Amino acid sequence: MQAQNAIATLIVRGLVDSTTPHIAAHLERINLPEGLVDLYPLLAKRKADPDVYQPRTFRPEGPPTRPPSSLPAPGSLALNLELGEYIGSGRSGIVFAVDTTGTHGGLPPLVLKIARQERCQSVAREAWFYEELECLQGVVLPRCYGCFRLDLQDGQTVPAWSAHELDDSDAGDDLVDVPAEYHGYSANALDILDQHPHPLLTELGTARDCLVVLLLERLAPAPTEWIPERSFWLTENAEPALLAAHRELAHLGVETILDIGLDNVMFAPPSPPGLPTMPSPFTGLTHRLRIIDLDLARKCDLKFSFLSRALEGWVRRAF
Numbered sequence: 001m002q003a004q005n006a007i008a009t010l011i012v013r014g015l016v017d018s019t020t021p022h023i024a025a026h027l028e029r030i031n032l033p034e035g036l037v038d039l040y041p042l043l044a045k046r047k048a049d050p051d052v053y054q055p056r057t058f059r060p061e062g063p064p065t066r067p068p069s070s071l072p073a074p075g076s077l078a079l080n081l082e083l084g085e086y087i088g089s090g091r092s093g094i095v096f097a098v099d100t101t102g103t104h105g106g107l108p109p110l111v112l113k114i115a116r117q118e119r120c121q122s123v124a125r126e127a128w129f130y131e132e133l134e135c136l137q138g139v140v141l142p143r144c145y146g147c148f149r150l151d152l153q154d155g156q157t158v159p160a161w162s163a164h165e166l167d168d169s170d171a172g173d174d175l176v177d178v179p180a181e182y183h184g185y186s187a188n189a190l191d192i193l194d195q196h197p198h199p200l201l202t203e204l205g206t207a208r209d210c211l212v213v214l215l216l217e218r219l220a221p222a223p224t225e226w227i228p229e230r231s232f233w234l235t236e237n238a239e240p241a242l243l244a245a246h247r248e249l250a251h252l253g254v255e256t257i258l259d260i261g262l263d264n265v266m267f268a269p270p271s272p273p274g275l276p277t278m279p280s281p282f283t284g285l286t287h288r289l290r291i292i293d294l295d296l297a298r299k300c301d302l303k304f305s306f307l308s309r310a311l312e313g314w315v316r317r318a319f
């Protein structure tokens with residue numbers, strides 16, 4: 001099996017149109033710095049407002065550190081793919097199946113999440129969470145095979161952007177692509193606090209001639225569309241299962257309160273052809289659920305007990 005960091009280049013047919021027909025797009029893997037995402041709530045905000053941010057809520061030793069990667073040294077594979085059927089989309093991305101037949105093998109069924117033109121920051125930031133939570137890939141998250149980028153040249157267009165435009169009613173009030181831990185702050189407030197997002201996120205937040213994609217393990221359809229499993233959601237097991245899945249993320253100080261919901265849960269892929277589910281390194285539990293869509297996740301140094309209790313309320317509201 002190929003490791004999640006084996007691929008350095010994606011060569012994708014059907015992703016980019018250009019004046020030269022039948023040329024496949026070459027996308028290069030983005031190396032995401034470990035310090036890409038800032039702690040939530042912002043440290044500068046806490047210093048400015050010590051009465052609001054009670055120290056007893058936070059872990060005195062700081063946020064959970066990223067566990068050491070269990071992957072080998074990054075590989076240099078160039079993977080040829082063909083864009084397949086459209087699966088679904090949201091505010092940040094448009095998801096397609098990809099055809100890996102005729103490639104080197106050793107990969108499970110995959111999907112490509114194509115960042116919308118104005119959402120490159122969100123999708124690259126989502127990729128950072130997959131790296132931060134590597135030990136939960138195949139446990140409660142899909143396996144992630146990397147985040148890749150192409151700077152578009154004159155005349156190159158991305159048909160998926162125009163074919164699957166976001167309905168205005170879905171756009172909400174968050175059209176500016178700002179990292180989730182910075183939501184709600186004006187540029188002026190951030191200047192006063194003297195805290196700003198990582199330069200790579202700032203650059204991607206305004207980039208419009210850039211294509212960013214995530215290569216993910218293909219999961220089973222959402223339960224509401226998956227008839228044999230629909231009864232699962234009508235049983236009392238559903239809420240504890242969703243809570244238990246989100247609690248796994250809380251062990252590493254990650255919360256997804258801005259996006260907890262049944263829209264953002266899928267099921268483990270059938271194995272084979274998918275890869276097997278792994279038990280949690282924190283609880284030993286084996287989960288059927290997979291949490292998707294980490295673009296609004298946040299990294300916290302809140303105590304596990306605090307996050308875990310808060311999750312009970314957040315998850316209850318999802319039903």
Ligand SMILES: Nc1ncnc2c1ncn2[C@@H]1O[C@H](COP(=O)(O)OP(=O)(O)OP(=O)(O)O)[C@@H](O)[C@H]1O
Pocket residue numbers: 087088089090091092093094095111113142216217218219220222259263264292293294295
């Ligand atoms: N790994 C996957 N395997 C199969 N289908 C997927 C996968 N990831 C996403 N999808 C499908 O694509 C749809 C859109 O994906 P996703 O929710 O990640 O997009 P988004 O733009 O981040 O959404 P949101 O509007 O909630 O932020 C999902 O609802 C799901 O149907």
